[in-house]
Amino acid sequence: MPDGRRGYQWVREETLRRIREHRWPPGSLIPPETELAKEFGCARATVGRALRELAGRGVLDRRRRAGTRVPLHPIRQAMMRIPITRVEVEMRGEEYRYTLLERTRARPPVQVYSRLALPEDADMLHVRALHLADGKPYQYESRWVSVTGAPGIVDAPLDTVSANEWLVANAPYVSGEMSFSAAEATDAEAEILGTARRAPLFVIERATWGRAGPITAARLAHPPGHRLVTKL
Amino acid sequence: MPDGRRGYQWVREETLRRIREHRWPPGSLIPPETELAKEFGCARATVGRALRELAGRGVLDRRRRAGTRVPLHPIRQAMMRIPITRVEVEMRGEEYRYTLLERTRARPPVQVYSRLALPEDADMLHVRALHLADGKPYQYESRWVSVTGAPGIVDAPLDTVSANEWLVANAPYVSGEMSFSAAEATDAEAEILGTARRAPLFVIERATWGRAGPITAARLAHPPGHRLVTKL
């Protein structure tokens, strides 16, 4: 091996190689840290770090006393990087534009208040907006923001800064959920996004909670052709 | 603070708290490792590990000499766990069934051979299958496997084991890609999945390469209602 240094990255890649080439086949136990450290000529902590990272990716399964095992059915962990929409568009090298379509203080519909576990007469702001990339519709955003969860929202300049971006900077959150799905465009959505009627939209739904309770629930719809890509 | 131990996990959570509560606001520089180690009463390596993990999640941005910064626009890293379909269904507590619809040795269509960078007369196996959960269509799989990339595939018992599962166990891969999107069901897909015509499908596309070249390209389509969920 023409590799002088044997750092944790080298150990990590060598281990990955052995797993992928089935030198350590699915379901098998690999040697303990101490042994690998001896073989690789490095400290046990170095091996530990390498194996820990692989376990974090789902490539290994580690348990005390039981040892480190190559999983029989590796769970693919797809890491999707999702920046705020403006940055996402700019990273594609396209010109970003944003249009506020609606900003209304109102009672939320059932789906929203039940999903966030809010009372049905909660004081919320409903924001609808269109994000454009190079002048073409990129994402249609429909969002409900709790006024008690993010008080400043009522004074936020939502005609220039998207609610998402404002919230990131101003509403600390402690937990959240996100989901991906496909849905048929409603007539209103089709018109706003400039797609055919009942076109298949790629939908991201997001909900976040702060220390004081629910902050926001958003539905972000992309026109057909949009893809989320990741490496394995 | 009623917490006796100050391990790296404690440091990680405390740091996360300070970021989320904006005690260390977006865009700001946090104190160097040495200083935090003093404040938290632990070794620098312990702080280092905590901050490294947060940086890995995109919650911090670290650079030598420049220090550790809270990003102005955090990039949400959504980690999706995607097991093989059988396990995915079983984890939902549903009964898994699998039907092989087609198994043909053939020349691939343009999209497939160009995506995998194969010659257009490549020797491939085309497999179509339906995965069912509790008797209901769960996923329609259309897959092309390179016979040179995974020679054993021609003898694999694909009527009982899905191609995916067989490949995981038998075809070491070194790299791959995956993408998510929404697409309209073709008439054939609609019939197989039992959906309305032109229904919006959630589509996962996957391609993998081995040491010796391309292995497989697959398109996995789910009927409307399917969601991929993750925590933030």
Added chain:
DNA sequence: CAGTGGTCTAGACCACTCG
């Protein structure tokens, strides 16, 4: 209860890069 991974430490040196 012994062997495995999990964690921590103190110290050292290295590698980058900002001022």
Added chain:
DNA sequence: GAGTGGTCTAGACCACTGA
């Protein structure tokens, strides 16, 4: 050049848990 994070080490003790 100096200060930051990046990495490594040797050793230690702890926490689980399977045999």
